[in-house]
Amino acid sequence: MTHDEALELKNKVAQMDREILELLNRRAKTAILLGRRSSLPLPEAFGAASRKDALMAIKQHNTGPLRDALLERVFVEVVSACRNNEPQGKIACTGPETSFTFQAAQSHFGKGAEYSLQSSICEVFRMVERDQAIFGVVPVDNSLTGPRHATLDRLIDSDLKIIGEILTPITYSLLGQNRDLSRINKVAGKPNQLELCRNFLNTNLSQAAWIELKDEAQGVEMVLQDPKTALLAPPQAAQVHNLSIIAGDIQDSVFNQTRFLILSKAQLPESGQDKTSILFVAPHQPGALLNALAALAEQGINLTRIESRPIRDKPWDYYFFADLEGHVEQPEVQQALASLEKCVSLIKVFGSYAKAA
Secondary structure, eight states, X not given: OOHHHHHHHHHHHHHHHHHHHHHHHHXXXXXXXXXXXXXXXXXXXXXXXXXXXXXXXXXXXOOSSSOHHHXXXXXXXXXXXXXXXXXXXXXXXXXXXXXXXXXXXXXHHOTTSOEEEESSHHHHHHHHHTTSOSEEEEEEEETTTXXXXXXXXXXXXXXXXXXXXXEEEOOOEEEESOOOGGGOOEEEEOHHHHHHTHHHHHHHOTTSEEEEOSSHHHHHHHHHHOTXXXXXXXXXXXXXXXXXXXXXXXXXXXXXXXXXXXXXXXXXXXXXXXXXXXXXXXXXXXXXXXXXXXXXXXXXXXXXXXXXXXXXXXXXXXXXXXXXXXXXXXXXXXXXXXXXXXXXXXXXXXXXXXXXX
């Protein structure tokens, strides 16, 4: 390639960059107008279903050479930047910024969104309920350790709707200053993290004592003060705390996933691939739970999850939390819920939302 040919290509790239910039700003202006003038609530205009439809369209029209996965990440950040221009576009989730909840929120809403990190799941609910945030992201269950009871308890009392879900793989790394495993004599981590990495620790760090932490900051301070101490933490904590990753992906199971819910005040329309989350209480009589499940089965509704939770002020009575396929606006789901209502003492619909990819 000659010098003139290279210069011509560089000029073409520069022109395309200017065109991309112009399109990005036009998109941002259109998104602002949509947020201000649309009759749809803002969660519906920018919700999980809209995001899913847009990502599907990108895959359908992508002719390469850029891969779909790469374009999806770019698109998430473009939407995030546009939404960040809107008032009341804040997203509440539990912190710190190294937490898996924050990582899940960023994977869905992008790094350019405005986040409000809260100290508890209850505070995330309060932020959205008081209109201090338009979305909330909270963990609801884990493939290995089960449900997050704090989220289930708040769903019972709250009027917020579930408008989406995020599935996030849970991985852990060993962080520190010393890369020589044989010189590490202490491993600090939260109790559940230590248990989830027990096999690696017993095999590779049998000489090291386990130090149980209340929070990650405590462990970072220990590592900075003592090179022979290592911290067990999510991999994103390495960059935040300027630590080295001594070993990565050290969790015992590669199937460890946490499911997070996206909360808001508005219910979203059908996406075509939806699920609905409900709560019900079955009366104390023979076959009551069987009758409740039969009411769903008779309408051809597939139940994908069910679990019980004690009712606080009624000893030995239980709430049943369930997920079923379909959207609450679909006739067959409406009929199934109507049948279910006849054979239970309480029913509550938490929301219908697009299934996580």
